[in-house]
Amino acid sequence: MSLRYIRHSNHPPSELEAVSRDILNALVAEVRRVEKHAPKTRKTGSVYTGITGSALMAHHLSIATAQLEASPGLSPNELLAFTDARLTQALSLAPTALSNPSSGDHSSFLGTAVGIATLILIRAVEHVSLTTTLSASPFRDNWASCAELLASAVSMSLSEDRRHDADDGGCEVLYGRAGLLYALLRLRTASKHNDTEPMDSNSGDLVTTIRELSSRAQIELLVESIIQRGKSGATIYAVQLAGKLPAPPLMWTWHGKCYLGAAHGVAGILHILLLCPADIVHPHMESILRTVEWLIGCQDTHGNWPTAAPLDPAEYRSDKELVQWCHGAPGVLLLLCTVLRCATFNLPRTTFRQGYRVLDFATGVAGSVFALLAVSDVLDRVHTNKNKLSHSDTTQPSDEEYCLMRAVHLAHLAVGHEAVPDHPWSLYEGLAGMCCAWAEQGLKCDRSGMPGFD
DSSP states (O other): OOOOOBOOOSSSSSOHHHHHHHHHHHHHHHHHHHHHHOOOSSSSOTTSSSSHHHHHHHHTTTTTTTHHHTTTOOHHHHHHHHHHHHHHHHHOTTTTTTTOOOOBBBBTTSSSSHHHHHHHHHHHHHHHHSOSSSTOOOOTTHHHHHHHHHHHHHHHHHHHHHHHTOOOOOEEEEEEEHHHHHHHHHHHHHHTOOOOSSSSSHHHHHHHHHHHHHHHHHHHHHHHHHHHHHHHHHHHHHHHHHHHSOOOOOOBBTTBOBBSSSTHHHHHHHHHHHHHHHHHGGGGGHHHHHHHHHHHHTTTTTSSOSSBBSSGGGOSSSSSOOSSSSSSHHHHHHHHHHHHSOOOOHHHHHHHTTTTSSSSTSSSSSHHHHHHHHHHHHHHHHHHHHHHHOOOOSOOOOHHHHHHHHHHHHHHHTTTTOOOSSTTSSSSSSSSHHHHHHHHHHOOOOOOOOOOTT
C-alpha cells in the first residue's frame, strides 16, 4: 500500500537535467490523464475540488513555453479549447452551477459559483480580444448571468456590513470576501489585457460590464469591508489576550477561530489585499504591515507557524503544526514574498523538512513547491535590483538557489507517487494542481503564481 504522504529527506538531487526531464514527462502524462477524466456526478464542485479547477489548470498551462507546445494535444490553443469544454460541461452537469452565493461569507472564487462565473467571463472577454466578437464564443449566452452572479455577490457582501457593524468573520480566501476580491482582481487583469474594439453590441456590453464589476470603486469598497472586519476582530482578540501577548491591528475569524494560514486566516487575507492596486491599499498599509510583523513574531523555533493565533504563551508549539498551504509556513511564505518584493528577508532553512501529504495544493507538495519558487523568485529580484555580489564562500548556495533547489526536489518527489489524493483530478486536492506546480518549476515559465491565489 502506498503512503499517504511523500517522504522528504531534504537532500536535493544533483542530476538536474535528468530531474527536469522526469518532471516534464510527468507533466505531459498527467495533464492528459486529467483531461481524459470524465466526471460521473451532477455535482460540478468548485474551482477548489471540482471539474472547474481542471479548466483553470488548462487555462494556466496555456501560457507555457514551446516545450509543452511540442507535445501533441498540449498546445495553447488545445489547452484553451479544453478550458472552454470543461467550463461548458460544468454548466451542463448541474442546473445550480451559477446559483447566487448564499451570503458574503460564502462568495469566494475557490469555493463557490463565483469561480466558474469568473472564469467564463474571462474566457468570454479573451474571445473578444482575439476575434473582436462574442459570436463564436461558447459563452455568448452565459456571460450575462455570470456577471449578475458576481454583482449580486459583491452587493450582498457590502450590504451585510451595514447590518453587522462588529462582525469579524467571513473574510477568508477559501470561502469568504478575500476570495471574492481575488475574483474581481482576475477580472480586472483580463479587462486590462483587452484593448480590442468590439464589433457588436453584445461584445461591447460584455467588456463594459467586466470593467464596471472590477472597477477601482468596487475593489475599494470590498477592501474597506475586509479591513473594517479585521479591525473589529483585532479588538475582540485583544480582549481575549488580556495583555498576555501583543495583539495585531487586524484579525479575522473563521467559525469563531483566529486562523493564521492561507486558506482560512490572516496570511491569505493579507496576501489578497496586497494584490490590489497600490493606491487602494495605501491608506491601510500601516495596519497591514504591522499585522505582518506580528505574524512573523508567531513563528516557532522550527520555522513553522501555528494553525491559529495563540491566546497564551504556552500555546506556541514547535513540532505538531501542519506544514502546508492551508495552514503553516507555505502560505505565510507566499504572503511574505508578496510583501517583500523589494526587500531582503532572512528565511528559515528548517521549514520544509517534514513529510508531505500526497500531491495537492491545499495540504500537499504542490503548495510548498509554489512557496519555494516564490521565495527563490523574490530573492533573485532583490539581489538583481540591488546589484549585490555573490556570497564570498562560493561553495555555499545563495538563498534563492537554496530555495529553488528545494522546489525542484519537492516537484521531483511527486513524480510517480501512487497515492490517490482526496479528489484525484482536482486543482487543490488532486493532480491538476500538481501539474501546475510542475509547469511552474519544470518549464521555467515566467513566474505566474499559484492558480486561485496569485
